[in-house]
Amino acid sequence: MATGRSHRPATRSRGIPEATVARLPLYLRALTALSERSVPTVSSEELAAAAGVNSAKLRKDFSYLGSYGTRGVGYDVEYLVYQISRELGLTQDWPVVIVGIGNLGAALANYGGFASRGFRVAALLDADTALAGKLVAGLPVRHIDELETIVADSQVSIGVIATPAGAAQEVTDRLVAAGVTSILNFAPTVLSVPDGVDVRKVDLSIELQILAFHEQRKAGDEDRQEPDGDVPAVMPA
Amino acid sequence: MATGRSHRPATRSRGIPEATVARLPLYLRALTALSERSVPTVSSEELAAAAGVNSAKLRKDFSYLGSYGTRGVGYDVEYLVYQISRELGLTQDWPVVIVGIGNLGAALANYGGFASRGFRVAALLDADTALAGKLVAGLPVRHIDELETIVADSQVSIGVIATPAGAAQEVTDRLVAAGVTSILNFAPTVLSVPDGVDVRKVDLSIELQILAFHEQRKAGDEDRQEPDGDVPAVMPA
């Protein structure tokens, strides 16, 4: 979660809360849909509904970006799309490499939402020499040994890891050494990285376990009269 | 996020914080690794390091589960594995259906972490009749029209959506109508569900955008002298 040094000039008080940053893409998606339907303006209430949050939260979030709305009217859709895109850094091009072109890596390479938002797949890398040259999503798979060259040549700063867990740390180390400073990790491992490198993790198994927890509670509430709270099968009463 | 009614008997004060629930799978994974190496006990400090959190947080988290440690000694690995598994509901079997067997759906079907934690793929479903019968991860793809029967027959309460965004809401409605009460959504859409149904969302595009935001800030700190803060290309100076 290190965000680098924070010696911001008081341009206009920086520091957008993480929770807000995480919701900006949600707003952007809803706004893009409105834009495609040529809707000119939208109220916080409507937009919040489309994004699945409450409107007070949305207005608070937007207040960190500036005053981009008009009281009594709402927000100009196009203008807000631009402002949020700019704030998120999507007005520039972000070359990414995907490492590990198994089922998941291929799925990611084919994912449409990539290109549409300033992200460009600079290369697909895999350790399996048998894969080299094979086309996935129109791009040739290249060997992992080309990692350093590609990251340097294409100025890649974002890496996506879709390797097995066992390979993830080594790949991370190589990416970081080559100059990558943001990593999206799909491998089920905790990665260690130096300060200044951001890691985000996507973990199917964790999400399912969280669902199971809540699911179990629902079952406990209804079926049986609660499968016995805290006391495990170890103790007498 | 609805967790159903909460008329808990004061068994021993329920209500594990969401943030804690979300970390239990992390601890469990670290503990499982220790268990495989036959490590008998572990301190909060060691386990926290392995899970990538700080030890105060870990001890606080565990305190919600009960007093499963021994002062001066640490935690018994096997016992803790069992307690956390039980708390998460992983001591029972959870049949899940995966809907949408494209690249991503296939990747999910092949994902090993599934079976290892009480999750069992009850069926793979797709709307494409051409896919029907094809084996993916050893299971035949079945037509989406079998959804209702399968959910009922296999007592499926968890559904995984890996369809295109356009199909996700309809699939959700059918899953919910058929009795599914937990949904893991990989489609980039906000789903609406009735109370009592939990939805968790995994969104590649959102994760990348969050990384881009931080990446942009790093670049702004070092390269240029900050790409001009708030004032867009619209205004003069």
Added chain:
DNA sequence: TAGATTGTTAATCGATTAACAATC
């Protein structure tokens, strides 16, 4: 007993939300 480490307290921090004055 001395050393180690848990479980809990209390302080702090960050996020959410309702309410409403400002203002289009």
Added chain:
DNA sequence: TAGATTGTTAATCGATTAACAATC
């Protein structure tokens, strides 16, 4: 002007963290 809706305040809630007494 009257109605609508933003932007902001302030209260509340939940999560994090350091510190340490309890206790093995």
